[in-house]
Amino acid sequence: MDQQELQALVEAISLEKFGKAFRHKAxxxxxxxxxxxxxxxxxxHLEFNPLQLTTYGLEExxxxxIHELCHYHLHLEGKGYRHGDxxxxxxxKTTGGTRFCQSIPGLSNRTRTIYLYTCKDCGREYQRKRKVDIKKYVCGICHGRLSLTSKLVKPR
Incomplete structure (x- = not known):
């Protein structure tokens, strides 16, 4: 499916399910x-993940x-367009859209690095998602110097 076919599909679904025209870009x-x-x-404008189409097919x-068109039409009408509204x-529910999309296999196997720092004076350990400048930051308890103990690689 190319961009023009996507645009035509979104416009057709908007008219069919909502009875309103979609006047922006998809x-x-x-x-x-x-x-x-x-x-x-x-x-x-609406943006779509092409992997959802290739992985799960046209019906999904x-x-x-439909889910994104719900956001679109409610926002333009000034009504509650957020997920919790x-x-x-x-x-x-009335239009038959999906609340959550399915996860794509292979993308959930990503990893995250966790940095483990230790205070040289009191031994307190700190886990951080981002690297810390150990020349600038010190222990929050005793103000001692920090050292990078290890880098842990965890799945997300």
């Missing part, structure tokens, strides 16, 4: 990883389009 965004689609609040992809939940 595009594929290859950088999306953990989400099926995205509604842009400022521009009102249509449910993702009652308007959004009700419209999603």
């Amino acid at each position: 595009t594929f965004n290859h950088r999306l990883r953990t989400t099926g689609g995205r509604y842009m609040l400022k521009t009102h 992809f249509k449910r993702i389009i 009652r308007d959004f939940k009700e419209l999603l």
